[in-house]
Amino acid sequence: MQLERIGVALRPRTSQEAMDLGMAMLRAHARPVWMAWFVFTLPIFLACQGAAWLLGMPWLGLLLPWWLRPLFDRIPLYVLSRAVFEQTPTWRATLRAQWKWPWKRTLAALSYLRVDTNRSLRLPMEVLEGVDSKQRRARWRVLSRPLVGVASGLTWTCIAFELAIALSLCIFAIWMVPNETLPDSMRDVKQALTIPAFKHALVWIASGVTYVSMSIVEPLYVATGFALYLNRRTQLEAWDIDLAFRRLRQRLVEAGVAMVLLVCVMGAPSIAHAADKHADDKQVPPQNIAEVFHQPVNDKDALFASKAADVYRDPRFGQEHKVLRWVLKHPADQEPGKPPSWFAGLAGFGNLGAGLLNLIFWGLLATVVVALIVFAVRHLRGSMPSMERFEKPKVLRSSVVHDIPLPEDLPTAVRELWREGHRREALALLYRGSVVRAATALRIQPPIDATEADWLQHARTLDDPARRERLIRIVRTWQLAAYADRYPGDADIDVLLSGWPAQQVAP
Amino acid sequence: MLDTVREIETPEGVALRLRAAGAFGRAQAWLLDFVVRMAVFFTALGIFGALGRGGMGLASMLLFALMWAYNVVCEVWFHGQTLGKRALGLRVVSADGTPITLLPSITRNLLRVVDGLPGIYGVGLICSMIDPSGRRVGDIVAGTLVVHANDLPAGSKVPIVPAQPLPLPLDQDEQAAVIEFAERSPLLTVQRQEELADILYPLTGSEGTAAVKQLTAYANGLLGRP
DSSP states (O other): OOGGGOOBOOOOOOHHHHHHHHHHHHHHTHHHHHHHHHHHHHHHHHHHHHHHHHHTOTHHHHHHHHHTHHHHHHHHHHHHHHHTTTOOOOHHHHHHHHHHSOOHHHHHHHTTTSSOTTHHHHHHIIIIIOOOHHHHHHHHHHHHTTTHHHHHHHHHHHHHHHHHHHHHHHHHHHHHSOGGGSOHHHHSHHHHHTSHHHHHHHHHHHHHHHHHHHHHHHHHHHHHHHHHHHHHHHHHHTHHHHHHHHHHHHHHHHHTOHHHHHHHHHHHHHHHHHHHHHHHHOOSOOOSHHHHHTSOOOTTOHHHHHHHHHHHHSTTTOOOOOOOOOOOSOGGGSOTTOOOHHHHHHHHHHHHHHHHHHHHHHHHHHHHHHHHHHHHHHHHHHHHHHHHHHHHHHHHHHHHHSOOOOOSSHHHHHHHHHHHTOHHHHHHHHHHHHHHHHHHHHTOOOOTTOOHHHHHHHHHTOSOHHHHHHHHHHHHHHHHHHHHOOOOOHHHHHHHHSSTTTSOOOO | OBOOEEEEEOTTSOEEEEEBOOHHHHHHHHHHHHHHHHHHHHHHHHHHGGGTHHHHHHHHHHHHIIIIIHHHHHHHHTTTOOHHHHHHTEEEEETTSSBOOHHHHHHHHHTHHHHTIIIIIHHHHHHHHHSTTOOOHHHHHHTEEEEEOSOOOOOOOOOOOOOOOOSSOOOHHHHHHHHHHHHHGGGSOHHHHHHHHHHTHHHHOOOTHHHHHHHHHHHHHHTTOO
16 A cells, blocks of 8 residues: 555544545546446346346345345445545456455355445455454454444435435436326326236336436445545554655655754754753843844854754745756757747737837827817807806896886887897787787786786687787787797788787777 | 545635535434424424314424424524534534525525425435535525534643754644644554654654654644643
């Protein structure tokens, strides 16, 4: 056994953890284990089924594979016991090796030890260690003392796992088969069980399902038992310490300190002790390097140099590294740093590309800056007129609402305003004058809060249809001007200003 | 190196080692929990049975609580341990090693519906066999992990002998190995002790019993004893 090659992290584990390690081992080497498992067990399983069929005893197909489990167990154990030392065997090698592996204990396991809950733990000890019977009993006592309960617990858990997987497979299968596709004879289970062929089929199915669940759980059972065995031996023989010591020895021998040390061991302890005592006396931790040495320090100081060398010998600080690197055999062939001519051309092309890209990016940056400026200017300019537009109606309203006395000659005043371009004011004046005159004509006090709609109502009470029409038109024109900013043409104004109410006409 | 440990490094550079638990311990813990819960339920059923139909209602409510709330309550308020997990030395933690909180606990226990398929935990069993950390579907979705919580088997105290300083500086792992040897050597046979100590001849410069004594003295020195 070469402990250095072990592929499992050795450390003290509880037995629960060791069982989990078994699962991890199986997971890591799943392919070779199951490959060998199926190559070995599938023909035997089929042979058992064949024998059961020939003998006409279907239950034999269920019983024989179960009975032969200790035989099957050899396969995962062989693969795993090699795989943890990183010598994973192929399935061919596994099968070939079975001839040479001891058979005596397997035969015992197949006969009088068949119903043994410690099989998983007994198996690696008996098959891998191969000691004679007297020694074996003593060995078993040592090995199994704290593990008997765990090993039987493992066996029962694995039985439960197998049952769970087998039942799950059956239940899933039943769920997947639609009830309608079943033949009539199988709808009713009680009735179906009276058919002997159905009973036989059930046994065949059961043996198939048990084989599948056994194939899943049995390698796990063996792997877990093997992990328990490894853990127990790690406890008994301190394998992890063994490995650590071997590594340390390797390092020391490589560092070449062994011989030097032999001398040191004799003389050093007293010196080191003295140093330690010195350190103990001083409770305050040293603040700088000069305090450590109790004297000013310079590079040429012998004590400092030796201490520094000590520090560098500590593997945490100074370590020699071996660096492997490819070096040209004939460095003269090509001067370093001077690329070949075609490369120069390529480099020139590359430089050109880089320059172009540079240009493009600068251009993009310039575009972005310009776009930002344009946006800012437009935004500023756009915001000014909008403010003006907001204020204009205010001015207008004040001029409209302003209560100036009506001019004597209304059409002239309106025309004047219209011609000057104050169209809104002109129409406002016309509207105001018209409604005042309409109120006079209707003999009502002009209501101060009357809206355009009110005046339209009043207009409809006028007797003369021509007057009625004109007043309505004036109100509408004003409404359009005031609320929609839509103005009539010059000709329309002339029409509005002709006759009542703009002209003072005797009623 | 094959191991079941999940290593998590904190921002402070501390490596936490979570010893993930696999299907065996968890199945045993579940079975124990199941037995306890059924015992409680049937005892209560006996008491509620005297109350007639109202008692049946109370019993159904109790069954519901035992099915769905028991795990969550135990995990969130009792250090991630149901009774079965406590007995087996298991604990539910978040995937980063912090204590489990309410929502992940609810998630992982609600997903028992999936793991329980088809009624006997077939899906959960296969899933935890495949997953390297032994998680079932609920654990993977909720971001939780079941770990071994109990202490590792430790050796006895290092025998007290006059300390000796190490003749040359050793790595931390190497110092740990020397101390471990001194702790565990009383559990080993004398031959094995000497065999192990002989490996370190380059360090101790002695063989056999003397080497064992020498290493024990070094361990005392490393532990800061006089």
